[in-house]
Amino acid sequence: MIINKDQIKEHYDIVIIGAGIAGLALSQLINLEEKNILLVESGDFKFNREINRLSHAVVKNLGNWPTKNYASHYSRIRMFGGNANVWGGWCMELDDYDYSQNSTWNILKADLKIHYKKAYELLNIIPQNIDPDKLNMKSIKPYSINIARGNYIKNSREYLEKSENIDVLIKTNLIKMNLVKNKISSVILENLNGYTNEVKLEKLIISAGGIETTRLLMNFLPDENLNHNLGKYFMEHLQIQVGRVSIKNPLINKFIKTYSPPTVKHLFDDKLEEMESKYFSGFKSTNQDVRNYFVLRNSNVYQSKSLYRLRHVILTKNLNSTGSIKIKDLFYLVIDVLDMFVKKIKSAFTKNKSYSVVLHLEQKPDEKNQIYIDSDDTVILDWNFTNDDFVNLKNSIIDLNIIFNEMESDFELNDIFDSDEKKLKNYLEKNIFGIGHHMGTTKMGQNENDSVCDMSQNYYGIDNLIINSTSVFPTGGIANPTLTMLALTSRLAERLNNE
Ligand SMILES: Cc1cc2nc3c(=O)[nH]c(=O)nc-3n(C[C@H](O)[C@H](O)[C@H](O)COP(=O)(O)OP(=O)(O)OC[C@H]3O[C@@H](n4cnc5c(N)ncnc54)[C@H](O)[C@@H]3O)c2cc1C
Incomplete structure (x- = not known):
């Protein structure tokens, strides 16, 4: 049930910090017959500007x-619900490359395969796979992206209110952890x-x-418990629109139309109780060494800062959820909305369909x-476009x-990608973006010297501290991370239930 400070018990078996999708899922997967749980959430049930200032950090x-x-x-x-209040719900599993190139993922492979089933169930997904023969090309295959359905946050709240x-x-x-020897005794x-x-x-x-x-770990653990890898190996999925492609082939255009990415409307389908299975096709190279997937869509929405911000504003019902809005932002919004409609109308009347090409790149x-x-207590995210990324x-x-040659299409790469390295890197630093996929800074592994958590997500050196977040990912892969995080959450719940 939802309690206030006067109702807090003196002792709990399990305290979970954070009621984002990971904390919410875990609290609901733990067998409650023998355990009591406290779930602590910094935020309110609605967006609160003051509380969100606590997330302030500088890039x-x-x-x-x-x-x-x-x-x-x-x-x-x-x-309440954390980033799941604004996420797109795109879900994919790790791929063979991830398992074969990273020993941690490889060891977890069998477990993940089992627990992905639970993760799909939590998100109300009946996973669909688009048959590669439908596209029938040598250089690429469809990359099936399933979308979470249902109002997970609302349902979780209802469940927790009754529990x-x-x-x-x-x-x-959470503002302090008290340790006795190698154990957290209280918070x-x-x-x-x-x-x-x-x-x-x-x-x-x-x-x-x-x-x-x-x-939290950096601020509240004693110095002797600070693992030297804590905070390192941050990873995101780098996204960038690289150009536009014009495709004549009616069969390929039909495929793209049938399996096109959802419009913004899909974000509200659950609230409208529209519960059709939702999935679409991205594209993935058959060349294993190229680490990206890409998405084709009519408009340049991915390039539009103003439309991206509008999406946040609508979902959080707060004008300031991506910072303050200036007159020039409204001006760009009008231009980008017009551009979106013009492209849609043009596409309806021409046989050659033109699409923006947006790459989603793995970051090693x-x-x-x-x-x-830093010295004045500000959190710094030092995130770079590395040589490997280049x-x-x-x-x-x-x-x-x-790929576009095989499609017999006209690919117009943005001119900037033909510029010299310095100019291009400068452009990329301003225009490449991540999408809230914060991975890697408490990575798990078999060895304390090169990881922060063990293979069961226990923080090395402290007996009863567990990390349940995408921060435990040893590599980022190309897949959006939340489905895999939920599979790890299900695995963690199973372990806790068996203890
Ligand atoms: C715009 C956007 C789109 C996205 N789209 C996708 C997508 O399509 N597919 C995908 O897989 N992923 C997507 N993501 C990422 C996805 O949203 C996250 O992976 C996921 O929501 C993370 O869940 P979490 O519970 O681990 O963390 P969070 O959602 O960050 O939740 C953590 C919670 O902890 C609380 N908290 C923080 N500090 C404290 C404290 N000291 N005490 C108590 N509580 C605290 C916070 O208030 C928050 O509610 C997207 C992210 C964004 C921003």
């Missing part, structure tokens, strides 16, 4: 698209009015999102990409030429 280098500090600050919604063994405390922050929680409570616990699970989980773990806290982008563009 160095990448991460200022569509607004300053988007990647470090505005893509971390502090609200007698889960206490939910909103508008409350200090503080509500918005500054009232504090000490809660004793058996297990602490942090599900506060990729960046915040890392910050790199020590340079990291989160740290090579992956260049290879991806070469590969796109092969």
Whole structure:
């Protein structure tokens, strides 16, 4: 049930920090007959500007698209449901490359295959696979993207309100962890009015999102427990529109139309109780070494900062959820909406269909990409476009030429990609963007020397501290991360239920 500070018990078996999709799912998967749980959430049930200021962090280098500090600050919604209030719901599994190239994923492969089933169930997905023969090309195959259905946050709230063994405390922050030897004995929680409570616990699970989980550990663990890899190897999925392609072949155009990405409307389907299965096709190269998937759509929406921000505003019902809005932002919004309609109308009347080409690139773990806290206590996300990223982008563009050649289509690469390296890198730093996929900074692995958590997501060196977040990912893969995080959550719940 939802409780207030006066109803907090002195002791809980499990305390979960963060009621984003990871914390919500875990609390509902734990067998409650023998355990009591406290779920602590910093945010309110609706977007609150003041509370969201607590997510403030500064980006160095990448991460200022569509607004300053988007990647470090505005893509971390502090609200019951967390970032699932604004996410797109696109779900895919890790692929063979991920399992074959990373020993941690390889060891987890069999478990993930089992627990993906639970993850699909949680998101009300009946997974669909688009038959490659429908596209019938050598250089690419369809990349099936299933979309979460149903109002997960609303349903979770209803479940938690009725639950007698889960206490939910909103508008409350974890502000201290107390350790006795190698165990967390209690935590200090503080509500918005500054009232504090000490809660004793058996297990602490942090599900506060990729960046915040890392910050909490950095801020509140004693120096001797700070793992030297904590905060390192931040990864995102780099997205960039590289050009437009014009396709004559009616069969390919029919395929794209049939399996086209959803419009913004899909974000509201669950609220309208429209529960049709939702999936669409991205495209994935058959060349295993090119690490991206790409999406084709009529309009240039991915290029539009203003439409991206409008989406956040509508979903959070708050004008400031990506920063303050200026007159020039409204001007660009009008231009981009008009451009979207013109492209749609043009496409309806021509046989040659033209699509924007948007790459979603894997970013390999790199020590340079990291989160740290600077001398005046500001959280810094130092996120860079690395040489590996540059090579992956260049290879991806070469590969796109092969693909569009096979399609006998006209690919117009944006001129900037033919510029010299310095100019191009400068452009990419301003225009490449991530999408709130914060991975890697508490990575798991078999060895304490090169990872922060063990293979069961336990923080090395502390007996009862578990990390449940995309921050445990050892590599980012090309798949959007939430489905895999939920599979890990289901695996974690199974372990806790068997203890
Ligand atoms: C615009 C956008 C679109 C996205 N689209 C997709 C997509 O299509 N597919 C996909 O797979 N992923 C997508 N993502 C990523 C996806 O939203 C996240 O992977 C997922 O929501 C993370 O869930 P989480 O529970 O781990 O963390 P969060 O959602 O960050 O939740 C953490 C919660 O912890 C709370 N918290 C933080 N600090 C404290 C504290 N000290 N005390 C108490 N509580 C605290 C926060 O308020 C928050 O509610 C998208 C992200 C964004 C921003």
